[in-house]
Amino acid sequence: QVQLVESGGGLVQPGGSLRLSCTTSGIIFSTNTMGWYRRAPGKEREMVANITSGGSINYADSVKGRFTISRDNAKHTVYLQMNSLKPEDMAVYYCNAYSNWPLRSEYWGQGTQVTVSS
Numbered sequence: 772q773v774q775l776v777e778s779g780g781g782l783v784q785p786g787g788s789l790r791l792s793c794t795t796s797g798i799i800f801s802t803n804t805m806g807w808y809r810r811a812p813g814k815e816r817e818m819v820a821n822i823t824s825g826g827s828i829n830y831a832d833s834v835k836g837r838f839t840i841s842r843d844n845a846k847h848t849v850y851l852q853m854n855s856l857k858p859e860d861m862a863v864y865y866c867n868a869y870s871n872w873p874l875r876s877e878y879w880g881q882g883t884q885v886t887v888s889s
Contacts, residue, residue: 773797773878775866780883783856787887791851793866793880798847803870805842805849809862809885819864820851834860853885861887 779791791807806821820830820840828840839852849866866880 775868775878775880777864777866777880777883780864780885782886782888784889785857785887787856788852788854789856789885791853791864791866791883791885792848793850794846794848795866795868795878796847798868798876798878799870800847800868801844802872803868805840806867806869807840807849807851808865808867809860810865810882811859811862814862816865821867822849856885856887858887861885 774796775793777791777793779789781789783789802824804821804823807819808816809819810816818831819834820838822828822840822842837855842849863882863884865882868878870876
């Protein structure tokens with residue numbers, strides 16, 4: 772019923788860019804806060820960016836000025852534009868959907884690998 776499908780990961784050189792996409796189904800997309808999280812090897816999962824149903828955006832300090840989150844409600848898709856990538860950005864990136872209406876719910880995508888290496 773509910774699916775969050777991520778794409779756009781891959782290998783990029785330091786300073787390069789990638790655009791991640793997360794397309795959803797089975798949720799009322801317009802009412803969900805959408806977020807991107809990542810887990811690097813040996814580290815805990817951390818929030819990278821999120822965007823609420825009203826368009827409010829939050830970023831982790833480590834990515835401010837480099838990453839941009841956006842959403843297209845018509846396409847039920849959230850994006851993460853990643854610029855000026857650094858080796859420390861290397862991680863598996865996960866899409867998250869959260870809603871408190873009509874009931875509390877949270878869903879996760881399968882993850883997409885981002886590798887930053889020269």
